[in-house]
Amino acid sequence: MSGAKKRVFISSVQKELEPERQALFSLISTDPFLKTHCTPILFEKQSPPLHPAEKPYLLELEQSQIYILMIDREYGPKIDGLSATHHEYNLARQKNLPSLALIKGTHDKGRDKEIRFFISIIKEDKFTYKRFIDRIDLKKEVYHWLLKVLKEQYGLTPSREEADSGADTIEAASTFESQQQNEMPITALDKDQSFKLYSYLSGRKPKSISAINPILRMRGLVWIDADSSTFYPTAGGIVFLSQNPGLRYPHCQVQADAYLGIKRSGKPRSQKEFSEPIPKLIEKLLDFVHHNTEHPTRIIGIHNVELDEYPVEAVREALVNAFAHRDYEDTSRKIQLNIFTDRLVVASPGYPPKPVTLAKLRKGDYESCRRNPVIAECLAAFSMMEQRGTGFERMRTAMLDHGLDAPSLDQKDGYFIITLYGPNGNFERIQVPDFAPTTAPPSVESKLNERQRAIIIQVHTEGFVTNKWCRENLNVVRDTAHRDLSGLVDLKILERTGQGRATRYILAR
Numbered sequence: 001m002s003g004a005k006k007r008v009f010i011s012s013v014q015k016e017l018e019p020e021r022q023a024l025f026s027l028i029s030t031d032p033f034l035k036t037h038c039t040p041i042l043f044e045k046q047s048p049p050l051h052p053a054e055k056p057y058l059l060e061l062e063q064s065q066i067y068i069l070m071i072d073r074e075y076g077p078k079i080d081g082l083s084a085t086h087h088e089y090n091l092a093r094q095k096n097l098p099s100l101a102l103i104k105g106t107h108d109k110g111r112d113k114e115i116r117f118f119i120s121i122i123k124e125d126k127f128t129y130k131r132f133i134d135r136i137d138l139k140k141e142v143y144h145w146l147l148k149v150l151k152e153q154y155g156l157t158p159s160r161e162e163a164d165s166g167a168d169t170i171e172a173a174s175t176f177e178s179q180q181q182n183e184m185p186i187t188a189l190d191k192d193q194s195f196k197l198y199s200y201l202s203g204r205k206p207k208s209i210s211a212i213n214p215i216l217r218m219r220g221l222v223w224i225d226a227d228s229s230t231f232y233p234t235a236g237g238i239v240f241l242s243q244n245p246g247l248r249y250p251h252c253q254v255q256a257d258a259y260l261g262i263k264r265s266g267k268p269r270s271q272k273e274f275s276e277p278i279p280k281l282i283e284k285l286l287d288f289v290h291h292n293t294e295h296p297t298r299i300i301g302i303h304n305v306e307l308d309e310y311p312v313e314a315v316r317e318a319l320v321n322a323f324a325h326r327d328y329e330d331t332s333r334k335i336q337l338n339i340f341t342d343r344l345v346v347a348s349p350g351y352p353p354k355p356v357t358l359a360k361l362r363k364g365d366y367e368s369c370r371r372n373p374v375i376a377e378c379l380a381a382f383s384m385m386e387q388r389g390t391g392f393e394r395m396r397t398a399m400l401d402h403g404l405d406a407p408s409l410d411q412k413d414g415y416f417i418i419t420l421y422g423p424n425g426n427f428e429r430i431q432v433p434d435f436a437p438t439t440a441p442p443s444v445e446s447k448l449n450e451r452q453r454a455i456i457i458q459v460h461t462e463g464f465v466t467n468k469w470c471r472e473n474l475n476v477v478r479d480t481a482h483r484d485l486s487g488l489v490d491l492k493i494l495e496r497t498g499q500g501r502a503t504r505y506i507l508a509r
Helices: 018-030 056-062 084-095 113-124 135-154 160-172 191-202 209-218 235-241 278-291 312-325 358-363 373-381 391-401 450-462 467-474 478-490
Strands: 006-011 038-041 066-071 099-104 129-132 222-225 230-233 254-258 270-274 297-300 303-306 335-339 343-349 408-412 415-421 494-497 504-507
Touching (some): 018 135, 066 084, 066 113, 230 235, 270 278, 278 335, 312 343, 312 373, 478 494
Parallel strands (some): 254 335
Antiparallel strands (some): 254 270
């Protein structure tokens, strides 16, 4: 067993400590040293047993070498007089597994009677236990304890580089999302966005706000006051789902400015400050970009296609990155969106979290490191981001495919800055997207002169064109208009109908 990965079984009341379970799973799965030597085991992520079992979770624990127990307020449903976590605890003691109990909170007030009795048993057994407040404390305790177990039990120690990277990963995580507040009620959450998230996560239509609270709690978006049994949104819940996050956290507003030149000026052509739930806010910011950038038209076959100055995919990716990875504990700065005539800039408070660096980001040589896992996971639920660290590559691809330069990444004055460079007036650079409608191949379109392109626009708009319209609107004589129209007929783009003064040219069938 010395060379195989050690299975680390993570035990808790599943729904109560879902964010903490995910935090430990992420720690063990991403830390360079731990992921080499350990496999985190969450029962809900395992395949169902081949044969029915009364306590299937014990089958997973039977095959594990390390045991971690987390306790909060709930004891959990009983089977044969004990909860699942209590059964797991007894088996871990029987197997004499290296074990650690982690108790959330500084005191035991408000806990179930059974859970207080369970804690007393753990103490009487002289079982190693620690208390923790948030996921940062939790990850630090588990990280250092696992290092100790792997060294003492299996003779495994991290290299200096692995140890430094592991410490950086824990340091990078933010405690902001999990902050519990009771100033803003649960009714402050945007109902539509909350229901959408619930549907994405559960696959079911919600019936009421109260019905979705349990799953929002699992995701770290709400918490319950044990003394009053009242639900309140966490800081992460306020930022992601509340109708107006800026009321509670002013630094979570977004400043958007559009300028007439390449520099900031005292009189931007458009200036707004947004405070919405994040999914809605991203769409509002995309609308701001749409209304404050150019949209040149291009004739594609017989169609007049409106193009975007910047690819929407790249702009969306830059905005999503800002919300997922900004430093929310920096209350002196806000996310900024600035549009100039030659570029679009998204500035997000906080530099890339260690061990990620600008050099690694630019090379695309880095492991995904989530500063705000609750927000990142919710954005993923909305299909707005992936959690595999590929966002910058998708942004780069979108820009290049649009005919523009690759985006630049920088950091300055406390901001991480993404710059998308536009065509700067040279709209011929912009590539037509693959999904643009067309009825003629590029080899045919290349034979068209500017008058013929204008004729096609007119046909597309009005349904037909005449020789008279060409003469009056293109400032040409009858013979020139005839040659242009006959050329489009020969190319099978237009066809002629009628005779004499009733002659019209319509789209070829």
